[in-house]
Amino acid sequence: MQNVLKLDALTASPLKTDPYPYFSVAQAIDPEYVSDVIRDFPSIDDGGSYNVDDVATGPAFKQLIDSLDTPQFRQIICDKFDVAVMDLPMMVTLRGYSRKKDGRIHTDSKTKVATILLYLNDDWQAETGKLRILRSADDMEDYVEEIAPGPGSLLAFKVTDNCWHGYPSFEGKRQSIQINFLTSEAAGNKHRFFHGLSAKLKSLFK
Template identity: 40%
Template sequence: SFPPQALNLSPVMAQLVAELQQPRLRGLIAAKFGLELDDAPTMLTLRGRTRAKDGRIHRDSACKRVTVLLYLNPADNGAWSRHEGCLRLLRNAHDLEDFAAEIPPLAGTLVIFPNGPDTWHGHRQYVGPRYTIQLNYMANDASARNELRRHRLSALTKRLPWVA
């Protein structure tokens, strides 16, 4: 995951990232879920690949109040038809096959859910390109800063040439 500042975005992508952080979307999400998000700081990251260890069953950290996922993947990836890399909203923390919904990460698909003690999700293993913009409405400024700092450090280390 990379914060947008760590990437050289095209003008169209930069505009999309800016639009996602506008008050209109915040207001729609707040109304839909009955939440007060006016003062919630945001954290936005972009992801381009999924690794073998990604997708394990989890729920988002408590500092994330709402998760917004916008998928940007082409439909012609055969993995999606094999259910690899498709987000599953799960009924429990133990069984990836016991899901309430499965969402293929197709371009233009938007998934929004509030975080909570039972918002388990994950996906079957998929290794390869999987383009996602993730926007989170955070619990407070300190948690947002800590998460962003972690993502910036991670982005920096991914750019370093490792010597064997």
């Protein structure tokens, strides 16, 4: 299997610890594959998260997903954040559309050990919609770094009590993959159930 991730770039990216442990890579996907992966991103016209298993994906996109669930990728997360994720369940969810209400400041739940966000948009010209690494729960302007959701940009962070993040309100197409390493299989089943239920309800009320 061809690994379409630029593992060397992920390994080389410096770990930052202010205000919590994270690292980012501007182009985390091999340039030879990124256009095909974006082309194969599932058509998602509603807000919210979808389980990757609940949507139809093309071959290039599936190849990317397969590249994420490998010992090499897991080892990078272990080494960066000093966490043991080699045997933890991995959950993959997708977002394709940002609503005005999305992007509000939040931390991730304690059932998640690490979060990786991989953006799959051809380009990003909008001023808003860029993810911010934030210092607090109540000030979107108090940020240490801003990540443009462009073609293959990646952000990974260790889930902590203060892992505040969000983005200024944006409405429109905003494609991303979220990868989470979870504390237990039970936590994974719970997350997948609620994401799946949400998707079914959206399809019923379209």
